[in-house]
Amino acid sequence: MTKPLRRDAELNRQRILKAAQEVFAARGVDVMLDDIAHHAGLGVGTVYRRFPTREDLVEALFDTRLAEIVSWADEGLAHADPWTGLTGFVEQATAAMAADRGLRDIAFSRAYGRRRVAEIREMLAPRVEALVTRCQEAGVVRTDAAGVDLVLTQFMVAALLEYAEPVAPGLWRRYLTLILDGLRYGTTPLPVPPPEVENMDRIAENWRPPRRAGSG
Amino acid sequence: MTKPLRRDAELNRQRILKAAQEVFAARGVDVMLDDIAHHAGLGVGTVYRRFPTREDLVEALFDTRLAEIVSWADEGLAHADPWTGLTGFVEQATAAMAADRGLRDIAFSRAYGRRRVAEIREMLAPRVEALVTRCQEAGVVRTDAAGVDLVLTQFMVAALLEYAEPVAPGLWRRYLTLILDGLRYGTTPLPVPPPEVENMDRIAENWRPPRRAGSG
DNA sequence: AATTAAGTGGAGGAACATCCTCAACTACCC
DNA sequence: GGGTAGTTGAGGATGTTCCTCCACTTAATT
Structure with a gap:
C-alpha cells in the first residue's frame, strides 16, 4: 500500500541511511539526528519526514x-x-x-x-x-x-x-x-x-x- | 592565615562533607551540587560559599x-x-x-x-x-x-x-x-x-x- | 509549459538541565 | 544590641536537544 517515493526522495533516503550508518558507527546511536542530516548534506526536516523516530533508523540499519x-x-x-x-x-x-x-x-x-x-x-x-x-x-x-x-x-x-x-x-x-x-x-x-x-x-x-x- | 569558622559554619561544613561523601558514593562525582546541599539539609548557596568548585569538595574527600x-x-x-x-x-x-x-x-x-x-x-x-x-x-x-x-x-x-x-x-x-x-x-x-x-x-x-x- | 502534489531546508520555539549569584534574611560573638 | 559572618533558594544565565512549520524547490503528469 506504500506509494513509491519520488526519485529524488528515494535517493535522499539512501543518503540518510548511509550517513546514519557512518555517524552511528563513529559516535553511537545517541547522536543528534541533526548531525546525521548534516552529514548527509540534507536538512533536519528531511530526516524527520523519512524516519520520524530514531527507532525507525535503528531498525532499518x-x-x-x-x-x-x-x-x-x-x-x-x-x-x-x-x-x-x-x-x-x-x-x-x-x-x-x-x-x-x-x-x-x-x-x-x-x-x-x-x-x-x-x-x-x-x-x-x-x-x-x-x-x-x-x-x-x-x-x-x-x-x-x-x-x-x-x-x-x-x-x-x-x-x-x-x-x-x-x-x-x-x-x-x-x-x-x-x-x-x-x-x-x-x-x-x-x-x-x-x-x-x-x-x-x-x-x-x-x-x-x-x-x-x-x-x- | 585562615580565620577559624564560626561554630555553626564549621558544623555545616562537616554536614556538607558528610552529604557529599554519601551522594558521591551513591551517584558519582558528577551529581549536581544542589543535590548535595539538599541532602545535607542546607541551601545551595552555603555549599558554594564553602566549596566554590566541585574540585574543592573532591580534594577534601x-x-x-x-x-x-x-x-x-x-x-x-x-x-x-x-x-x-x-x-x-x-x-x-x-x-x-x-x-x-x-x-x-x-x-x-x-x-x-x-x-x-x-x-x-x-x-x-x-x-x-x-x-x-x-x-x-x-x-x-x-x-x-x-x-x-x-x-x-x-x-x-x-x-x-x-x-x-x-x-x-x-x-x-x-x-x-x-x-x-x-x-x-x-x-x-x-x-x-x-x-x-x-x-x-x-x-x-x-x-x-x-x-x-x-x-x- | 503549466499545474500540482511531493519533497526540502533550517531558523527558531518549546522543553528541559544545570550552574551559580545575590539581596533579603538570620545567627553568632563580643 | 551592634556588627559581622553566615544562610537561603528563587530565578536569571547558559546550554542542549528535539522537532515543527511554512516558504521554497523539484519531480511528475497532462
Missing part, C-alpha cells in the same frame, strides 16, 4: 547486522573444534563491535530496538549457551562457568572498547585473550554464582544511560 | 581515600606470597570502588583531581608494576603480562561495576577471579602489546565523559 552475529554463532556451533568455534564467534562479534559503536549500543542497550531488533537479540542467548556447554563437555572450558558469563565478559570488553578503542585500536584482542584464557584454564573456584537471566536486562539498561538517571 | 589504596599496594608488596599480595591488593581496591561510585570516578577519570589527587594517583603506577613483576619472578603470573595490564583489567571490572553492581552486588568477584586466573594460568600468547603509558591518560579521559564530547 541494525536488523541485518544483528542477524549476522547470530549466524556467526551458528557457524561457531558447526565448527569441528568446540573451542575454536567459541573463540571464533567471540572474536568476530567483538571485532564487529570494535568497528561500530552503534552496534555496541544496539547489542547491549535496551533503550532501542523494542521491535525486530529485540527478537534477534533473544535468538542469541540459547546459541551462546550452547557454545559454552559444548566446550565444557569437551573439557576445554572450566565447568563452573555458565553461558551468561560469556555475555558479561563481552560487556566488559565492550566497555573497554568505549574507552580504549579510539586511542589504542585493536588493544581489545589482548584482554579478550586474557579473559578467554581464564575461561579455559582457570581453576580458582568462582566465588559467586552467575547472575539470574532476569537480571541481565536490568544490567543492560545501564549501558550508556541518560546522564541523570540517578537514584536517590 | 578523596585525598585520603586514594592514599589508602596506595597503602594497600604497599601491603601487597610486603606480603610473603607474591600472588596473594597481588590479588589481595586488587580485591581490596575493587571492593572499595564497588562501594563508592565516586571513588571509581576519581581513580580513573582525569577530569578531577588536578591537584593533590593526581599526585597520589601517580604514586600507584610503580607499585602496581612491582606487584606484577614480583609475581612473574616467582613464576605465578604469565611472563607476557605487563604492569599496565592490571590497570586495564581494573578498568574493565570498574565498568562492570557501573553496570552490574546496583543490580547484582558482588558479582564483580566472579569476573575478577576469571581475569586473575587468565593472568596466572593463561598460555595463549597475547596477540598485541600493552598500551604505551602515555596512552593511559587518553584512555582514562573516556571514563564517564560528557555526553556529547563526540568526534567528527
